[in-house]
Amino acid sequence: MSSAKSPPVSPLAPQSQPDLPPIRGVGLATAQAGIRYSGRTDVLYVALAEGTQAAGVFTRSKCPSAPVDWCREALGSAGARALVVNSGNANAFTGLRGREAVALTAEIAAEAAACRPQDIFIASTGVIGEPLDASKFRGVLADCAGRTEDGASAWAAAAQAIMTTDTFPKLATRRTAIDGTTVTLNGIAKGAGMIAPDMATMLSFVFTDAALPQDVLQALLAAGTATSFNCVTVDGDTSTSDTLMLFATGAAGNAAVSAADDPRLSDFRAALDELLVELAQLVAKDGEGARKFVTVRVTGATSDASAHRIAMSIANSPLVKTAIAGEDANWGRVVMAVGKAGEPADRDRLAIWFGDVRVAREGARDPDYSEAAASAVMRESDVTVRVDLGLGDGAARVWTCDLTKLYIEINGDYRS
């Protein structure tokens, strides 16, 4: 099967990539296992120091991939010693053979890392429904384990190896402190670039040298996800493989903390949340065919959850997204998307802004609305749509991109 031609780098890509510092207890290596691609790396191996704790959040799909099933189970048995990520094949919807491929991958990696198979975490992204030949990892992972590095170039190579049809690698870093001890957070992600021609899968892995127990780590990750990756959408489609994991090696040797809401974790929480938001936004900025980065803010809803559902209804609406692609301040479509969300809304209290320009208020067009001012907002590459419902204090913010012909081209090409 041939891949579709690569789309150009997203115009929303950052000007440059950050240099990621080493994280004590984390070693990285990439390789070419020849799973599907040729002439590029397709495996990332991450060695994790003894005592590393892992937390994860996964796709809500009722048909998850075999690696997702594996990771969910492995989280229950304490400890993480290695992460293996391959691109090119998602090992999803591959039946019994998929489970066997994951078990074999874990076995090969456990041998390389000299640990138990249940200390191995696995993620796969790429074509689905094709059997993954895990025997190709033989030799490759042991080789990786013998040559791990932790410099900026190793992090850059890691972000590259997990890409599928992403048009740019996604990396972010933060430095913070826990009770006076400096700790570092590094994260990489691959986004809603399709594996041409299969499906958008979001993978992200965050590493820190902080010492944190598993339950605290899990709570921090779950809370951070709610305001970051769960607030980003490209087309409303949910992959079978979405995986976000947080690994803490403990090498920083900070004071022991036993609860996620411990005040000594407030800076760490803020740094993690920021890093997750940065990565999530990078995913939206590399949305298939994206030409505009869109922030949807909803205020005045009856609850935060209601505001979130309304914001997602706007962000997922093809009619809103095509209007933004056409640089059209089409607030009628925003009204439509609010209405179809099924959440409490009173037409006659609704107000809508594009950027700072209020285009509608009290259920009708704003009499002071300037088409020229709204058009200027729509020509920007970052567009904010804001809706105030005038009912309560519920608020939410989500990110998406516009819907362009390039999306159709990327996703509508022949598979073979």
Add this chain to the structure above:
Amino acid sequence: MSSAKSPPVSPLAPQSQPDLPPIRGVGLATAQAGIRYSGRTDVLYVALAEGTQAAGVFTRSKCPSAPVDWCREALGSAGARALVVNSGNANAFTGLRGREAVALTAEIAAEAAACRPQDIFIASTGVIGEPLDASKFRGVLADCAGRTEDGASAWAAAAQAIMTTDTFPKLATRRTAIDGTTVTLNGIAKGAGMIAPDMATMLSFVFTDAALPQDVLQALLAAGTATSFNCVTVDGDTSTSDTLMLFATGAAGNAAVSAADDPRLSDFRAALDELLVELAQLVAKDGEGARKFVTVRVTGATSDASAHRIAMSIANSPLVKTAIAGEDANWGRVVMAVGKAGEPADRDRLAIWFGDVRVAREGARDPDYSEAAASAVMRESDVTVRVDLGLGDGAARVWTCDLTKLYIEINGDYRS
């Protein structure tokens, strides 16, 4: 404001339009009121004989248009004497002025029909957020009332007058009997062609000379909608104005029937259901940019409702719809859409067909799957996607169209 250039007639349009017979008690007239368009009709006036009963189902939007509010209320006061439909302006999100415009339209129509304003039903489709100048109906509706007709050309003109960016008029007819008395059903619809550049609005009006009480009519229409218009989707977006109404003049003089499940209504129910399905399918066939008509069948779900939600998840998935546009038998995306529906599904029992070609079974690719056979199915202009969940007896069937670059072109053009 200029309209975008008209897209070409849908390749899925029927070869010819049916000739609709007269319905006793129904008279039609169309006119140019100059609401928004020039050089074409934009008002349909339907005179209804005394004693006509009306039933209606409307958008679930929480921000419905002023005419939808009006019709919901008017249904509560027995009787219908005229229907007024205008295209070009949806009178949605127009605040207090929208309610005043509806009241004025009803007043002008009531004068023309010599009835109470609450006997008037009103529907509007077109641009939203623009005040509708209902005073333009003055003279026009009275003139219409004086020259109604009931021949095939009058029905064809009626279907034309309510079009917005539809690429073909939508008409259907059935003849059946109630307890030996022949009755006729005629229906017209306008579909998910956008009012360039605003929003997709579905309007449909069905007329019969059957004599049926309002509560029976409402029950029949609600039941018929569940398997027709509620099973069609173009892009998952819900208009503020969707309206489906059924008017029964009683002129056929059939035996009185007092319950929707009366066995004497079984033929009528079947005819109504068929007619509604035909109209709903015509709407999908005129979906914006549609090149393929898609039927999604789901069987083996835990309930019919669950099957319906899974079918809609598949039918609304941009990734499934772009794959079909690309003639790609991409069952991986179908798995994804099943998984994201959130309904009970067991990956390892799932089977998927394109047409008659089974491409996946028991959670993996069908070993007997022929890429050539599947590709042949995908090249047809009618494509059926079938999923069997292997869990129970729940089944559903919905219709949609593919997602093409033309959709983006139609909806992403500048508004002005």
